[in-house]
Amino acid sequence: MVRFAGVIKRFGVQTVLDGLDLRVARGEKVTLIGPSGSGKTTILRLLMTLERVTEGTIHVNGKPFSHMPAGAGGSLVPADEKYLAGPRRRIGMVFQQFNLFPHMKVLENVMEAPVHVLGLNREEAAERARELLDLVGLYDKRGAHPTRLSGGQQQRVAIARALAMRPDVLLLDEVTSALDPELVAGVLDVLRDIARTTDITMLCVTHEMGFARDVSDRVLMFDHGRVLEAGPPEQLFEAPAHARTRAFLGSVR
Incomplete structure (x- = not known):
């Protein structure tokens, strides 16, 4: 690979x-x-x-x-x-710093790249994001803003965001x-x-x-x-x- x-x-x-x-x-x-x-x-x-x-x-x-x-x-x-x-x-990468968009909710952070880079429609991107947030144990936080999450939760959102691109x-x-x-x-x-x-x-x-x-x-x-x-x-x-x-x-x- x-x-x-x-x-x-x-x-x-x-x-x-x-x-x-x-x-x-x-x-x-x-x-x-x-x-x-x-x-x-x-x-x-x-x-x-x-x-x-x-x-x-x-x-x-x-x-x-x-x-x-x-x-x-x-x-x-x-x-x-x-x-x-x-x-x-x-190729997906998870950095030391989370680099989430503070003005976007958690679900939107995970959806952003699949919509704007891969060209997925928002419905498909949202479904993928929900699945990945469930995978990392944060489905219940999908409507929260990153500033409302702990550092560990923000890093798990960053992992979901990287996986959303299906690297x-x-x-x-x-x-x-x-x-x-x-x-x-x-x-x-x-x-x-x-x-x-x-x-x-x-x-x-x-x-x-x-x-x-x-x-x-x-x-x-x-x-x-x-x-x-x-x-x-x-x-x-x-x-x-x-x-x-x-x-x-x-x-x-």
Whole structure:
């Protein structure tokens, strides 16, 4: 579903991703762990087209993503905004901050993108939104404004909003980091249910190691823009091969 081939990302003289080769299978749940500044969130930002690769290519669903075909020879050139508009719709992201529209009710927040981006009629979008709010346990809050919700409830609305676009890939960037500790469990439970009951491909950046262990098919340890090691969660958490991984896990447990 997702393939990074030799991806390098630089910000000025700083190399944030250093020749990343990564494949994520359709339906696979992959969690990225590692210290701050190791390049994890940059991977998600590249897939959201909030950043562009410096070198290398990204493919999504078997098609060029960071680049687009140029002419009949099969060569690729950096993708322009018009090209990106199509594949970008197939990727959903839940950010650290909720970014809900405060002037819209909860139901309208979830409906907005399917109506204006996918072209769904309002009836169909409303039905989809109600189903997703039920999924995240907030059907009874559909008529409320976001300011009337707790932080955990707002984040669950943000998850429903991302799923409303029926993405092929769901990106999760430290989705509990802005929440009070007592609200974290509810959001993580919703994501566990989604991971367990859907075939959506998930790429997750988190410092919640218990959550990573529960939902992941594979965990990748990053440091200085490179993957130090990768494996099933039981292997990486119980018997990490790399000293840096052992030190990092010791600091976050």
